[in-house]
Every structure is written in C-alpha cells, then in structure tokens.
Amino acid sequence: MTVERRHDQPLEMDKFREECGVFGIFGTADAAAHTVLGLHALQHRGQEAAGIVSFDGEHFNAHRSLGLVADTLTSEKVVNSLKGYSAIGHVRYSTTGETLLRNVQPLYADLSSGGFAIAHNGNLTNALTLRKKLVSDGSIFQSTSDTEVIQHLIATNAHGNLIERIIGSLKQIQGAYSLVALSKDSLIGVRDPLGVRPLVLGRLEDGAMILASETCALDILGAVYVREIEPGEIVVISDSGVESMKPFPPVKARPCIFEFVYFSRPDSIAEGTSVYEVRKRIGAELAREAHVDADLVIPVPDSGTPAAIGYASEAGIPFELGIIRNHYVGRTFIEPTDQIRHLGVRLKHNPNRHQIAGKRIILVDDSIVRGTTSIKIVEMMRSAGAREVHMRIASPPTTHSCYYGVDTPERKELLAASHDVEAMARIVGVDSLAFVSMNGLYRAVSGLPRADNAPSYCDACFSGDYPIPLTDREGGDDSLQLSLLAELN
Numbered sequence: 001m002t003v004e005r006r007h008d009q010p011l012e013m014d015k016f017r018e019e020c021g022v023f024g025i026f027g028t029a030d031a032a033a034h035t036v037l038g039l040h041a042l043q044h045r046g047q048e049a050a051g052i053v054s055f056d057g058e059h060f061n062a063h064r065s066l067g068l069v070a071d072t073l074t075s076e077k078v079v080n081s082l083k084g085y086s087a088i089g090h091v092r093y094s095t096t097g098e099t100l101l102r103n104v105q106p107l108y109a110d111l112s113s114g115g116f117a118i119a120h121n122g123n124l125t126n127a128l129t130l131r132k133k134l135v136s137d138g139s140i141f142q143s144t145s146d147t148e149v150i151q152h153l154i155a156t157n158a159h160g161n162l163i164e165r166i167i168g169s170l171k172q173i174q175g176a177y178s179l180v181a182l183s184k185d186s187l188i189g190v191r192d193p194l195g196v197r198p199l200v201l202g203r204l205e206d207g208a209m210i211l212a213s214e215t216c217a218l219d220i221l222g223a224v225y226v227r228e229i230e231p232g233e234i235v236v237i238s239d240s241g242v243e244s245m246k247p248f249p250p251v252k253a254r255p256c257i258f259e260f261v262y263f264s265r266p267d268s269i270a271e272g273t274s275v276y277e278v279r280k281r282i283g284a285e286l287a288r289e290a291h292v293d294a295d296l297v298i299p300v301p302d303s304g305t306p307a308a309i310g311y312a313s314e315a316g317i318p319f320e321l322g323i324i325r326n327h328y329v330g331r332t333f334i335e336p337t338d339q340i341r342h343l344g345v346r347l348k349h350n351p352n353r354h355q356i357a358g359k360r361i362i363l364v365d366d367s368i369v370r371g372t373t374s375i376k377i378v379e380m381m382r383s384a385g386a387r388e389v390h391m392r393i394a395s396p397p398t399t400h401s402c403y404y405g406v407d408t409p410e411r412k413e414l415l416a417a418s419h420d421v422e423a424m425a426r427i428v429g430v431d432s433l434a435f436v437s438m439n440g441l442y443r444a445v446s447g448l449p450r451a452d453n454a455p456s457y458c459d460a461c462f463s464g465d466y467p468i469p470l471t472d473r474e475g476g477d478d479s480l481q482l483s484l485l486a487e488l489n
C-alpha cells in the first residue's frame with residue numbers, strides 16, 4: 001500500500017468524521033432560536049448541512065441548507081420564519097446518501113396522524129434491504145437518506161397510535177441511531193438498543209425539555225443536564241411531562257468508544273464523566289505503556305491536546321505547543337488557487353520552531369487513519385529541527401471501517417489494516433511509534449480492562465468486533481446507488 005502524500009489537506013481531513021448531531025426542544029418561546037444555538041454547539045459533529053423544523057401550534061415550519069449553522073440558520077429572516085414552541089434540528093455529514101439538499105434533515109412527512117419531522121444520528125445497517133422492500137410495496141422515496149426509511153416504515157405501519165407505530169417500525173431496523181422527532185403534540189427521542197450513538201436530556205430554567213447529542217449543546221443555553229437517554233429507551237416529551245418507555249428486548253449496551261477518543265467535544269459529559277478527563281487518562285495510560293525518553297511532549301492540535309497533557313504529566317516531561325494553529329483559516333480560504341493549496345498544511349498549522357529545534361519530541365495524536373496527516377506533521381517537525389520525533393497515539397490501531405454512522409475510509413485505505421506498528425513507523429517517518437492498548441483505553445474510559453466475552457463498548461474500528469449485524473453488506477448488497485436522479489448540490 002502506498003500512502004499518498006497529500007499536501008493540500010488540512011490536518012483534520014485524515015480523521016474519522018463524526019456523523020451528525022441532533023437537537024430537540026419542547027415548551028419554550030423561540031424554540032428555533034434555541035435550536036440554532038444548540039446546533040452551533042454541535043457543529044463539530046457535522047459541517048456539510050444543517051436544518052430545523054419547528055411547530056407553531058398549527059403549521060410545521062422548515063429550513064434546511066447546505067453549509068454551517070452560523071452561515072445558514074442565524075439570519076433574522078430564517079429564525080423568524082421558524083415560529084413555535086417546539087423544534088428539532090440536525091447538523092450532518094453525509095454518511096449514507098450524498099450531500100444533496102433533499103437529504104438534509106430533519107425530514108418531514110404528513111402522516112395520517114398529522115405532521116411528523118425526524119432527524120437521525122447514526123446509520124442503519126439494513127436500510128437498503130428495508131428500502132427495497134418498501135419500494136417494491138409502493139413507497140416513493142424523495143431522498144437517499146436512510147432516515148427516510150424510518151419515516152416510510154412509520155407511515156406504512158397502520159397499527160396503533162403514533163408512538164406504537166414508531167415502536168413497531170424501530171423493531172424492524174438494525175443499526176446505530178439516536179433520533180429526535182417532532183409531532184404536533186410531542187418531542188420524541190430514541191436511542192438504539194445498544195446505545196451506540198449518544199443522546200442526552202436537559203432542562204431549561206423555564207421548564208422546557210431538551211434532547212441533544214452532547215451536553216455542550218445544553219451548556220450554550222444555560223440548560224441543566226438531567227440524564228442520558230438510556231440505550232433502547234424512548235422518551236416522549238409533551239405537555240404531560242416526560243414519559244419513558246423501554247420497548248426493546250434488553251441487550252448489553254455498547255456505546256461508541258470513539259466518542260471518548262475524538263468525536264465528542266472535550267467539554268461534554270458522557271456517561272457521567274468529563275470527556276476531557278477521560279482523554280487525559282488515555283494519555284496517562286499511554287505514558288505508562290509506551291515511555292520514551294524525550295525533551296518535550298507536543299500535541300497534534302486540537303484533538304491530541306488533552307491526551308498530550310495526560311501523557312506529559314504522567315511521564316514528567318514538559319508539555320509545549322509545538323504546532324500553532326491559525327484559527328482564521330475558514331473553508332473558503334482553503335480552495336481558491338492551486339498555488340495556495342500547495343502551500344498545504346501550513347496555511348492552518350505552523351511549527352513553533354523555537355521550541356522544537358534540537359529537541360527530542362513526543363507527538364501525541366488521537367488516531368492514525370490513512371497516515372497522510374501523520375506523515376505531514378512529522379515532516380514539519382523534522383524541518384523545524386527536531387532531533388528525534390516519537391509518536392504516541394491515544395487509541396489502538398484503526399484497523400476496520402465504521403458502519404454505524406461515521407464517515408470512514410474503506411478498510412484498504414486504513415494504514416493499520418495492512419501494516420504492523422513497525423511498518424507504520426517507517427511510513428510515517430518517526431523514530432518510534434506506539435498506540436495505547438485496548439485495555440489501556442478501556443481502563444481510561446471505565447476503570448476496567450476490556451471484558452473480551454462481553455465488551456462494554458463498541459470498539460469495532462479497533463477490533464473488528466461489530467456488535468450490530470451488517471445486514472446490507474453481509475447480504476452482498478454493496479450497491480450504494482439509492483437513486484437514479486442526477487442532481488447537483
């Protein structure tokens with residue numbers, strides 16, 4: 001495998017990219033304005049598109065756009081058009097279905113019970129199988145998003161009230177999902193039976209209830225964190241309060257361990273623990289497992305920073321910022337000309353030469369995906385005069401793709417899928433390379449090593465142990481062509 005040396009990508013291009021973020025609020029004036037702020041706090045979970053649907057007591061109001069929340073949802077005109085006391089919102093990357101406006105969520109449908117909007121974080125692993133069946137039964141799909149499969153299942157399920165129809169539909173789907181949905185009288189939140197993707201409950205001072213992918217979306221509103229939605233739990237929030245249901249057969253939960261490594265914002269709380277503290281603990285585990293004599297510990301910004309702090313503190317080696325990030329490089333600046341593109345990574349990151357020259361340094365990053373980023377950083381450090389460059393990674397080798405709602409390269413593109421650590425070190429160009437062990441990661445997250453016969457987290461991208469069947473793939477259905485409509489973004 002040849003690792004392509006791309007000089008035109010910012011560092012974060014060679015990462016697993018978090019899927020989507022969802023937000024919902026019930027029972028407050030200016031629900032949409034609150035949703036805009038919540039989505040802004042969740043922007044790191046998806047930057048390609050954003051949307052909001054509100055309900056004003058009579059009508060559902062929708063706005064969906066390609067682009068960032070700050071660029072597309074904050075104008076007075078947009079916020080004023082989204083009237084109502086309840087709203088749901090979504091930020092996304094395209095994990096299933098291309099980035100087309102018709103795929104931007106929340107999706108809306110008129111059901112026999114009334115209007116119904118839904119937004120989804122995750123990925124269904126039997127969406128194609130279900131979609132084919134629905135199409136052969138006469139359903140007409142508007143988008144290529146697997147969220148629409150859920151909507152069609154609910155629409156075509158004739159049994160019971162809306163909540164019973166939702167439950168009946170969810171029992172047919174497989175995959176990782178956190179859903180928020182809006183009906184004329186309720187906000188509904190669902191977390192899949194294994195709880196792979198996160199969802200939390202919060203409350204505003206005025207009593208309005210909030211659902212969000214992460215607690216940082218509560219903080220921005222001054223809302224109180226109430227609790228996590230439990231794996232397999234459905235909550236129905238209405239004027240009568242919060243009703244909780246557990247309609248699925250109980251199974252051992254397997255939340256995504258990568259949320260702790262990279263996806264979640266470090267100021268979020270997950271499973272009652274500060275994500276920032278967990279990342280520092282991973283760094284400390286790494287220092288205990290893979291010590292090397294060096295002069296400085298340097299984080300790869302920004303995602304490697306907490307683990308680097310933990311590593312430096314445990315190893316007793318000074319922590320310094322050896323790579324300085326220019327925060328004013330927006331997406332628009334990356335593209336304009338070939339000449340600027342070829343300046344490459346230094347548009348956004350520059351070595352802090354004065355700190356690095358003549359030193360033995362330990363670079364700490366959260367993960368290695370294709371390896372392209374690591375190669376560039378190591379070249380940058382050596383050209384700035386580093387005497388030795390060691391790299392320590394705050395996750396085990398990423399050997400498998402994620403099919404649970406994360407934008408990830410095919411397995412053959414993952415450096416660790418076809419190279420051992422020694423070979424990776426040669427390709428990346430470091431004097432030594434080490435990854436935290438699986439048990440070290442588990443200890444940092446939960447205090448316990450991995451129970452191999454019943455692991456507490458999804459760690460499939462490190463282990464290949466996929467906790468949810470990959471039905472579409474195992475069925476040999478690798479067709480990702482969900483629509484024949486050619487459409488420009």
Ligand code: SF4
Pocket residue numbers: 016196256257258259401402403404406458459460461462
């Ligand atoms: S495969 Fe990896 S990224 Fe995907 S849900 Fe599991 S732990 Fe998270």
